[in-house]
Amino acid sequence: MIAINEKRLVDTFLDLVKISSPSWKELPVIEYIEKSTAFPGVEAMRYPCGASFNLLVRVEGTRKGAPVLFSCHTDTVKPCENVRPLLKGGKITSDGTTVLGGDDKAAVAVFVETIRALKEGDASFGPMEFLFSCAEELGLHGVKGFDFSVLKSRLAFVFDSGGDIGKIILKAPYHMSYGVTVKGKPAHAGMEPEKGISAVRVLGEMISAIPHGRIDRETTVNVGTVAGGRATNIVAELAEMAMEARSIDRKKLQNIDAKITGIIKAAAKKRGAKVKIAKTLEYSGFSLGKNDRVVKILAGAMESIGINPSYEVSGGGSDTNVINRAGIKAVNTSIGMRNVHTKKEYILIKDLVLAARLVRAIAERV
Numbered sequence: 001m002i003a004i005n006e007k008r009l010v011d012t013f014l015d016l017v018k019i020s021s022p023s024w025k026e027l028p029v030i031e032y033i034e035k036s037t038a039f040p041g042v043e044a045m046r047y048p049c050g051a052s053f054n055l056l057v058r059v060e061g062t063r064k065g066a067p068v069l070f071s072c073h074t075d076t077v078k079p080c081e082n083v084r085p086l087l088k089g090g091k092i093t094s095d096g097t098t099v100l101g102g103d104d105k106a107a108v109a110v111f112v113e114t115i116r117a118l119k120e121g122d123a124s125f126g127p128m129e130f131l132f133s134c135a136e137e138l139g140l141h142g143v144k145g146f147d148f149s150v151l152k153s154r155l156a157f158v159f160d161s162g163g164d165i166g167k168i169i170l171k172a173p174y175h176m177s178y179g180v181t182v183k184g185k186p187a188h189a190g191m192e193p194e195k196g197i198s199a200v201r202v203l204g205e206m207i208s209a210i211p212h213g214r215i216d217r218e219t220t221v222n223v224g225t226v227a228g229g230r231a232t233n234i235v236a237e238l239a240e241m242a243m244e245a246r247s248i249d250r251k252k253l254q255n256i257d258a259k260i261t262g263i264i265k266a267a268a269k270k271r272g273a274k275v276k277i278a279k280t281l282e283y284s285g286f287s288l289g290k291n292d293r294v295v296k297i298l299a300g301a302m303e304s305i306g307i308n309p310s311y312e313v314s315g316g317g318s319d320t321n322v323i324n325r326a327g328i329k330a331v332n333t334s335i336g337m338r339n340v341h342t343k344k345e346y347i348l349i350k351d352l353v354l355a356a357r358l359v360r361a362i363a364e365r366v
């Protein structure tokens with residue numbers, strides 16, 4: 001049995017949240033992880049990515065076996081400078097002026113404590129890899145810039161979801177983003193409006209024709225921002241919008257994408273305007289079943305510590321999407337953080353401890 005030191009786990013978490021680590025400025029957290037996991041048989045490697053690093057920590061097993069990957073991210077959303085954690089009644093919060101940063105430092109703390117506990121104890125365990133990615137919050141940049149061929153694992157457990165411990169994310173969407181720029185023709189709005197083509201009007205017609213919101217159970221569309229025109233007395237020459245489409249199903253995303261593109265082009269053509277569409281596939285979706293090995297191991301580990309797994313579909317992306325895309329079967333699960341990305345973020349100590357027990361239970365099973 002691997003002995004988790006609960007007091008040290010909480011102290012590690014408190015240390016970590018006090019270290020400022022907005023996206024791309026994770027180095028102090030990386031150094032803390034390196035220092036805390038400096039044991040024989042543990043190898044920490046930094047992989048440069050943008051202005052920062054992804055950190056891979058490899059733990060040799062005491063027995064042979066196929067390694068598995070545990071993954072979390074080291075950056076936090078703003079405001080995350082000078083976090084002053086408060087501990088009251090088994091609950092850890094910030095002082096209300098910042099986020100807490102349990103997203104995803106709860107997982108960082110749990111992984112660090114697990115590595116320490118593994119190295120100090122005499123339990124038998126297989127080889128493990130721990131990936132600490134950077135700049136996740138700005139668009140999964142760390143894992144997108146990581147060369148997955150350096151990993152030996154074929155299965156991954158990502159601890160980057162909120163809510164009760166026991167949540168298993170089986171599916172997450174593909175996500176396409178669009179930047180649309182309409183170019184019309186300027187003219188004086190009062191004297192010769194017939195000479196102009198209003199980009200604002202064309203954009204408005206596009207927006208009203210594009211399907212919005214929940215398209216079906218697996219697909220959503222949203223126009224997020226619009227801008228355009230210069231003054232009321234000028235027929236607007238330029239107008240633009242940023243929008244997105246998501247679907248769990250790749251085919252459905254292709255279909256809605258074709259529809260959106262058709263509407264945009266037709267609306268521009270109808271008024272003689274020009275249009276530019278810049279599309280980016282932000283990340284690919286994934287879809288796991290309850291019978292996938294990675295899910296079974298996770299669910300079995302949960303049951304072994306008295307937790308009922310609850311299976312969910314996510315509407316958002318995480319590092320899990322990119323790891324799956326790289327050919328490693330990855331599942332995302334809760335680390336117990338609550339109200340994330342707000343100043344009301346908190347985590348219960350009992351969840352932090354439970355998450356550590358869960359990681360231990362996985363380590364004992366693989």
Ligand SMILES: [Zn+2]
Binds near residue numbers: 073103136160
């Ligand atoms: Zn996160």
